[in-house]
Every structure is written in structure tokens, then in C-alpha cells.
Amino acid sequence: MTLRIIGGEHRARKLFSLKGCATRPTPERVREALFNILGTQVVDCRFLDLFAGTGAVGLEALSRGASRVTFVENAAPALGVLKRNLELLGGRERTRLVRGDVYTYRGAGDEDFIFTSPPFPEIDRMSHLGRNLGVQAAPGAWWILQHPKRYEISGIDDTWERVETRIYGTNALSFFRIQKNPVSL
Numbered sequence: 001m002t003l004r005i006i007g008g009e010h011r012a013r014k015l016f017s018l019k020g021c022a023t024r025p026t027p028e029r030v031r032e033a034l035f036n037i038l039g040t041q042v043v044d045c046r047f048l049d050l051f052a053g054t055g056a057v058g059l060e061a062l063s064r065g066a067s068r069v070t071f072v073e074n075a076a077p078a079l080g081v082l083k084r085n086l087e088l089l090g091g092r093e094r095t096r097l098v099r100g101d102v103y104t105y106r107g108a109g110d111e112d113f114i115f116t117s118p119p120f121p122e123i124d125r126m127s128h129l130g131r132n133l134g135v136q137a138a139p140g141a142w143w144i145l146q147h148p149k150r151y152e153i154s155g156i157d158d159t160w161e162r163v164e165t166r167i168y169g170t171n172a173l174s175f176f177r178i179q180k181n182p183v184s185l
Contacts, residue, residue, distance in 0.1 A: 007060065008064035048070045053117070059089055071095065113141070131159070143177075149170055153174055
């Protein structure tokens with residue numbers, strides 16, 4: 001599968017990807033739909049790509065004018081590919097790469113959009129991640145969760161309101177809006 005940027009400044013630029021099934025890049029159709037939905041809100045936004053993998057989603061945001069994109073990834077092979085993709089597209093002054101566990105990451109406080117595409121075996125941990133993000137997220141922040149269409153979203157903290165879910169083949173995108181910022185203990 002060829003992985004490429006589909007819009008913006010770096011449109012049609014091919015990206016490096018990992019061989020095998022260890023990383024499941026967000027399909028082009030899903031990325032295109034996501035950025036069509038977000039539209040011009042991406043311009044000058046702060047974007048967080050959790051479980052970044054190859055970085056295709058965050059790099060798409062960068063190509064479409066995000067002012068800053070932070071990538072969080074823990075797997076060494078994915079980090080190597082992500083670094084190569086960042087070098088390929090430039091924009092180092094607008095990007096930050098964090099090697100770490102998304103469940104303990106504490107830098108989501110000023111992001112406009114938080115995109116999460118977890119490995120499917122970890123999908124049941126999204127309620128835990130939602131609670132952690134809810135404590136940090138800025139008022140008005142959006143959390144976008146890519147998941148299998150058959151996955152029933154439950155247990156997401158009431159800090160987040162699910163606005164809608166859209167289905168694209170076997171994938172779905174659920175959009176959550178922050179409702180309040182609870183006090184962390």
C-alpha cells in the first residue's frame with residue numbers, strides 16, 4: 001500500500017511506511033473524510049496525534065496548515081519511520097515528536113484536536129484514555145477516535161460529549177467535544 005499526503009502544501013507526497021501488520025495506518029479514505037469534516041478549522045490549530053505510527057494523520061494536519069503538531073508514539077520501529085517522514089516533509093519548527101506511552105502523556109492541555117487511532121487490541125482502554133485526556137484538555141477541544149465500526153463506545157467519561165460517529169468501510173470516526181475540565185486529584 002502506498003501511503004501519501006492527500007491535501008494541502010504536501011499533497012501527493014509519498015510517505016514511508018512499515019512493512020507487515022505491526023502498524024495500521026489510517027486509510028486514505030478515512031483521512032480524507034476526517035480533513036473534509038475539519039475543513040479550515042485545521043489552519044493554525046494545535047493538533048495532537050496519539051498512537052502516531054507513521055504520522056500520516058498528523059502530517060496531513062501539518063500539510064493543511066496546522067500551526068503545531070505533536071506526535072506521541074512508543075514503538076521503536078514506528079518512531080524510526082515517523083522520524084523519516086518528518087525529515088521528508090520538513091516543518092520541524094511546527095512539530096514535536098514524543099516517545100512515550102499515550103496513557104501517561106501529559107501534554108494535551110492546549111490542543112484544539114486530539115486524534116487517536118489505537119491498535120485494535122487496545123480499543124477497550126479508550127475509556128481510561130478519555131478520562132486522562134478529559135483532565136488535561138482545553139475548553140472547546142475535540143477528541144477524534146478512530147475505531148472499528150463494530151466497536152460499541154461505552155464508559156467514556158462524561159467530560160466528553162459524543163457529537164457523532166461516521167462510518168467508512170470497516171472503520172469509524174467518533175467525534176467528542178470537551179464539556180468540562182474536572183479537577184484532577
